[in-house]
Amino acid sequence: MTIEEKQEKIVEEFSVFDDWMDRYNFLIDLGKDLDVLSEKDKNRDYLIEGCQSKVWLKPDLREGRVYFSADSDAIITRGIVALLVRVLSGHTPAEIMDADLSFIDRIGLRQNLSPTRSNGLLAMVKQMKLYAIAYSSKMKG
Amino acid sequence: MTIEEKQEKIVEEFSVFDDWMDRYNFLIDLGKDLDVLSEKDKNRDYLIEGCQSKVWLKPDLREGRVYFSADSDAIITRGIVALLVRVLSGHTPAEIMDADLSFIDRIGLRQNLSPTRSNGLLAMVKQMKLYAIAYSSKMKG
Amino acid sequence: MLNIEEIRSQFPILQTRVYGRPLVYLDNGATTHKPLVVLNKLQEAYTSFNSNVHRGVHALSDKASVEYEGARETVKRFINAPLVSEIIFTSGATASINLVAFSFGERYISAGDEVIISEMEHHANIVPWQMVCKRKGAVLKIIPVLDDGTLDMERYRELFSSRTRIVAVTHVSNALGTINPVREITRIAHDNGVPILIDGAQAIQHGNVDVQDIDCDFYLFSGHKVYGPTGIGVLYGKSEYLNEMPPWQGGGDMVDRVTLEETTFNELPFKFEAGTTNFIGAVGMAAALDYLKSTGIEEIGLREKELLDYATRKLEGIEGLRIIGTAPEKIPIISFLLEKVHMYDAGMILDKMGIAVRTGTQCAQPLINRFGTDGVIRASMTFYNTMEEIDALAAGIVKVKEMME
């Protein structure tokens, strides 16, 4: 699936919820299902610090594609992280760099991304793109 | 005339004016009529500095009574000074200390006395009373 | 007894709905809402006497000046300060503390001197002192906090030395609600010959403050936390210190004579009010203080005690909920942790139920860390809150727990 297709899929999944609680329950379930990072990987190198919840993001380049694993100490954040990983993981650096993550808006998570909510989510998207840029120049270099 | 009687007289004089311009014209005339202080007396010792107009006040104790002479570089201030001198000059320190200068309110000059109008008028009344206190303790001493 | 319904009708924002649910605002420690009298006063100021104070000879400026100086009188009476010239308007509690840290520091603090603060302070009463200590080569000494969230008074007594220059302590903890024994704390400082600053940012809105009774040398608070506008605050200081301290900011109105070579400064309080002050903010804050007075400070105190007791009982009944801060004397602030639920998750879900609480370090990282955590969930109430809102909070927390399990 392309990044676009994955986003469409997520939007579709969320469209059945007309209530915030259901959406959160879904995010919580996603969070629970996300593979945890090993304690060893939850280190400063992989930490993206928001003010209130911690996010660890670990990238891996295999055969020209980036695979992310991630974790958070807050479960809703884990859920959101899970969505981002699902959308971006397994794509090429170029695809990730160019990705327009419209699903965030469309499932109503935009406010969770606003720079004024100190949950590090914006920082996370930024970090994923930065890794992609780094890999991309490495591959060229 | 007592200080009280002088104040009544002034209030009566002002009562004929129902317009600010007339009142100011009257003050200006009073200002013009006030004897000027000699340049020699317009010195730092006698200066009461407001922000915008300067007032000089010179006290003199003769036979147990205080005589004030005064001047200002602004003519309306001179007019107000003239009124104060007229009311308080020639009285005993005790009378001056106790004087309740209600006429200021009654002729509508209160706002010119507010501490926020920086014309030094409040400072002037204070200074006149301070001189009275000083003379009074000197006379006792 | 307060008529809470009538009171709530005075605060338009309390009628707000968020996500379609009635707002339950329990973040009063961060900022309080404004009653209509305050909003109306601001409107009146902007439409009938807006004009620069102290500056003009004209009627509007005079009116503005009279209102502004009247606000100063109101503040003086509200905290029972001895002199109106000891009331300085600032842009907020933070600015008030920074003013003292800088100006007191310039005059009285040298290398090797000591400043005492407590472990309980808001960052606003930590960082300015760290900054001045760093600049001057002075040392910060810390009064520890006990497990119930009160100050360790014994250690406090032992912190003084001949080099102690000032004590800076909060009246009420913004994170735990603890009301400190400020009279005693002040007496101890004075017994050691040391002046004291009391941070009243969380105290002023909840009860009587009498600076002469406390006998503190500096006291300060913010307008926005006492039902007034943003951008205005107060510093009270004893003139014996204020007169000695150099100005903090330079600008218009705080000067006497300015030449390019030398400037002499205006008298108190103007020496510390550089530039165009927030005179409309000051007038609005005075309206808020008048509102509190007329509502009844005593009644407000009683009401808030009821709210605190009720909320404490309710929350204590929830399994896995641990209250941080159990001092005998508290304002209606309850900080807590949930076993197995991250504070951030709790805050996010409560928000979606319309319940506004604050999560995180509460701008008091050292204190929060002392309790072995990164952050807490804080419900901070005030007299316009209701028992029903506390019920909603408790129900919300139970729901959060269910969702997480």
Add this chain to the structure above:
Amino acid sequence: MLNIEEIRSQFPILQTRVYGRPLVYLDNGATTHKPLVVLNKLQEAYTSFNSNVHRGVHALSDKASVEYEGARETVKRFINAPLVSEIIFTSGATASINLVAFSFGERYISAGDEVIISEMEHHANIVPWQMVCKRKGAVLKIIPVLDDGTLDMERYRELFSSRTRIVAVTHVSNALGTINPVREITRIAHDNGVPILIDGAQAIQHGNVDVQDIDCDFYLFSGHKVYGPTGIGVLYGKSEYLNEMPPWQGGGDMVDRVTLEETTFNELPFKFEAGTTNFIGAVGMAAALDYLKSTGIEEIGLREKELLDYATRKLEGIEGLRIIGTAPEKIPIISFLLEKVHMYDAGMILDKMGIAVRTGTQCAQPLINRFGTDGVIRASMTFYNTMEEIDALAAGIVKVKEMME
């Protein structure tokens, strides 16, 4: 062409009567009035999203934060700053200058260094520099003013030395109305490798300001002089300097990690915004800037030129009236003296006719003294003033002269 009647109807206070006469407000240099959009925005803020910014996870706080950061965007666009993180909200122009004088001073100014200001500065751009020079043992150098009220550019060029650390000059003189050639002044500073601060307090409300075009390193202004609320101001600074400078105030929100031993600071712009900022003031000011944009900055400039030309002609025609400040480029400010009439008498009498002017040193004592006087009468106009009001002023002055003779 602006529809002045329509514009005046947007400013409720202009309908005021003083002493039974219509208010003629010619003290806009001291503070400007607020259009309805600003008053409505303040009301909206207090009744629909009042809540502490950056602090809470809840909806109200998020709304407030979005509005506050939106205001920062608006300011950035208004002055064409490169980065939104280079826009710092302060409590006013005076605070902005004090921030730079302190923080830049701490980082870059040492004993024997030099700071250049001009003889034309408002006290707000004199005293903070005197204070930092005194603290650091640095020297203040002065650009003289010529007889027409312009800067002596030749002397300016000669003032630089290898010890010059910063130049601080006003964009527009509050006392004379002179518009300084800030691009050229900046270029000369930069040619000497020296950064420059421009005081925009009297410029922002009258025309286009483009900080990238000027290329200045710091620019600042006050909300209340640009039709916004009191208690809010702006500092723009290039991040290459702001990043290097230590914070000015310590407190909440400006920190990253706080321990009792050490504190690390937040990134720009928050490093310089300690404590609860006047976020409602910021939002109100942004509404004022939007109002100016939609009214048309160009049109406002043209209108003000007309007012200035008309008023200059009118006043020049009065015998014994001497205008101080005759620079070719001016905003609509006219300062003048009357032969044989004390400025204070003139101000008092004009006031009673409903005409608000300012008398005195205009918070620019050195400049006023340079013109051989203690004070002047200043009529400061803005686009909502009318030709009829200028006629009223002229007639008033004639009347004053008659009364005095």
